Amino acid sequence: MAFKPFDLSGKVALVTGGNGGIGLGMAEGLAQAGASVAVWGRNAEKNAAAEKTLNAHGVEVLTQAVDVSDENQVDDAMEALVAQFGRLDACFANAGGSFGNAPMTEMPTDVWRKTMQVNLDSAFFTMRAAARPMVERAKGGEPGGALVATSSVSAIMGAAHNHPYAASKAGMIGIMKALAVEYGKYQISANSLVVGWTMTDLAGPALESDGFQAKVLPRMPVRRWGTPEDFAAVAIYLASDASKFHTGQEFVIDGGYSVF
Numbered sequence: 269m270a271f272k273p274f275d276l277s278g279k280v281a282l283v284t285g286g287n288g289g290i291g292l293g294m295a296e297g298l299a300q301a302g303a304s305v306a307v308w309g310r311n312a313e314k315n316a317a318a319e320k321t322l323n324a325h326g327v328e329v330l331t332q333a334v335d336v337s338d339e340n341q342v343d344d345a346m347e348a349l350v351a352q353f354g355r356l357d358a359c360f361a362n363a364g365g366s367f368g369n370a371p372m373t374e375m376p377t378d379v380w381r382k383t384m385q386v387n388l389d390s391a392f393f394t395m396r397a398a399a400r401p402m403v404e405r406a407k408g409g410e411p412g413g414a415l416v417a418t419s420s421v422s423a424i425m426g427a428a429h430n431h432p433y434a435a436s437k438a439g440m441i442g443i444m445k446a447l448a449v450e451y452g453k454y455q456i457s458a459n460s461l462v463v464g465w466t467m468t469d470l471a472g473p474a475l476e477s478d479g480f481q482a483k484v485l486p487r488m489p490v491r492r493w494g495t496p497e498d499f500a501a502v503a504i505y506l507a508s509d510a511s512k513f514h515t516g517q518e519f520v521i522d523g524g525y526s527v528f
Contacts (some may be wrong), residue, residue, distance in 0.1 A: 275301065279357040283295045283308070284308040284363040288318070290466055291360070293500050297322065298503055299329070301480045303357075330352055341528050350381060351387045356401050358416070363417065379394055383435075384435075391440045391443060407454075411455035417441075424449055459519060460517070460518045461513065464523055465522070488523045494521070502521060
């Protein structure tokens with residue numbers, strides 16, 4: 269018999285950037301555990317493919333075209349999500365990107381600002397919108413909920429030429445710690461996933477390059493890159509009742525890279 273706290277039947281989870289990569293890996297895990305899943309992404313074709321994949325698990329699925337760096341789109345999409353499902357139990361702010369590397373003395377201001385907008389602003393908008401229905405539900409007598417942000421090992425390790433990305437991901441950790449303290453009274457948890465090198469469509473070209481294969485892969489204690497499927501179980505745990513007492517923490521999922 270399965271461990272019942274991992275059964276997500278009746279719960280509703282949102283994954284931003286859930287139409288591919290790590291986000292889709294988490295969304296699939298959530299769906300397999302029984303949760304209804306909403307996916308936010310900008311690419312309509314990828315949204316449709318993700319919806320087909322998730323529907324195969326026999327749960328209700330909603331895909332929405334949302335630019336999470338636009339607060340109005342975020343708020344409107346959240347309103348539509350809650351109208352359809354009637355609730356939100358778990359929110360995974362996973363959407364983000366990197367937009368160029370350069371020495372600090374040559375880092376363009378527009379790269380800094382775009383990175384903050386796409387990574388940090390979007391996480392703030394998403395968490396603000398997600399917290400509202402959770403807090404309202406808690407005040408109505410049904411506490412609980414999970415807020416999760418996808419950060420990066422760049423936030424906890426030196427990342428030369430990558431200052432905007434590292435700063436945005438470190439900022440996400442700070443937001444989640446604050447939320448853990450602020451909303452603990454409503455039994456809403458807030459945690460961060462500190463993600464290492466993972467094979468996705470975006471990261472694949474770099475990870476498959478001769479330089480990464482020669483210099484970075486030998487530093488991976490598990491001797492492989494991460495895969496989107498490696499993030500399914502932690503998503504289930506954080507969305508489930510099993511993690512109700514686990515909040516304000518960083519889950520480092522990097523194949524041991526940061527400790528080697």
